[in-house]
Amino acid sequence: MARYDFDLITLGGGSGGVRASRLAASLGAKAAVFEERYLGGTCVNVGCIPKKLLVYAAEFAEDFDDAAGFGWTVGARQIDWSALLRRKDAEIARLNGVYRRLLEGAGARIIESHASLVDPHTVEADGRRHTAETILVATGGWPWKPPIPGMEHLISSNEAFHLEELPGRVVIGGGGYIAVEFAGIFHGLGAQVTLVHRGELFLRGFDDDLRAGLAAEMRKRGSFGAHRWD
Numbered sequence: 193m194a195r196y197d198f199d200l201i202t203l204g205g206g207s208g209g210v211r212a213s214r215l216a217a218s219l220g221a222k223a224a225v226f227e228e229r230y231l232g233g234t235c236v237n238v239g240c241i242p243k244k245l246l247v248y249a250a251e252f253a254e255d256f257d258d259a260a261g262f263g264w265t266v267g268a269r270q271i272d273w274s275a276l277l278r279r280k281d282a283e284i285a286r287l288n289g290v291y292r293r294l295l296e297g298a299g300a301r302i303i304e305s306h307a308s309l310v311d312p313h314t315v316e317a318d319g320r321r322h323t324a325e326t327i328l329v330a331t332g333g334w335p336w337k338p339p340i341p342g343m344e345h346l347i348s349s350n351e352a353f354h355l356e357e358l359p360g361r362v363v364i365g366g367g368g369y370i371a372v373e374f375a376g377i378f379h380g381l382g383a384q385v386t387l388v389h390r391g392e393l394f395l396r397g398f399d400d401d402l403r404a405g406l407a408a409e410m411r412k413r414g415s416f417g418a419h420r421w422d
Contacts, residue, residue, distance in 0.1 A: 206233020250380025
């Protein structure tokens with residue numbers, strides 16, 4: 193009789209958790225992945241992939257201007273935000289399916305539930321306990337909102353991918369790469385964007401030439417200053 197239910201239990205179905213579980217299962221281990229939200233983690237669902245799709249959409253505004261300069265007749269422009277999000281959601285659903293097929297094809301079991309550690313060899317989910325020789329915690333991270341007045345009215349980058357309507361005005365707090373990327377996305381789609389951050393230049397810790405060059409390019413697209421991009 194087996195000592196444990198599984199050889200490996202992984203908490204989290206993101207990039208790391210899926211990779212570890214798939215490889216373990218493909219090598220003959222009995223593996224299970226616990227994931228309560230979606231397979232693929234941040235990158236696939238609320239990060240790299242959907243962000244790139246929105247960046248591509250935002251870039252068309254400049255492409256239309258360039259096309260007119262080469263003799264193309266460009267008509268009225270209007271972004272259908274709902275259509276863009278549907279296309280984004282369809283691509284994410286496709287990738288979620290790819291991750292599921294990779295795991296199940298390797299022989300790993302997917303348990304769609306939140307699991308809590310009980311001891312070094314036990315987790316509990318939905319009132320049931322599961323044991324494993326090895327438990328891998330690959331839960332990743334989640335946006336943090338500081339406890340300040342009015343925070344209940346704000347959203348994180350996660351919610352930005354699911355807005356029901358494209359906002360006409362956006363204030364972005366922070367000068368990291370995620371903030372700068374979303375500033376470019378919303379500005380490119382026609383919103384008035386204000387980027388609030390500390391210091392003369394955003395992207396602290398990045399190469400200074402890159403920071404200065406990006407700021408100059410952003411000014412060409414609007415009237416971006418140290419704190420505001422209209």
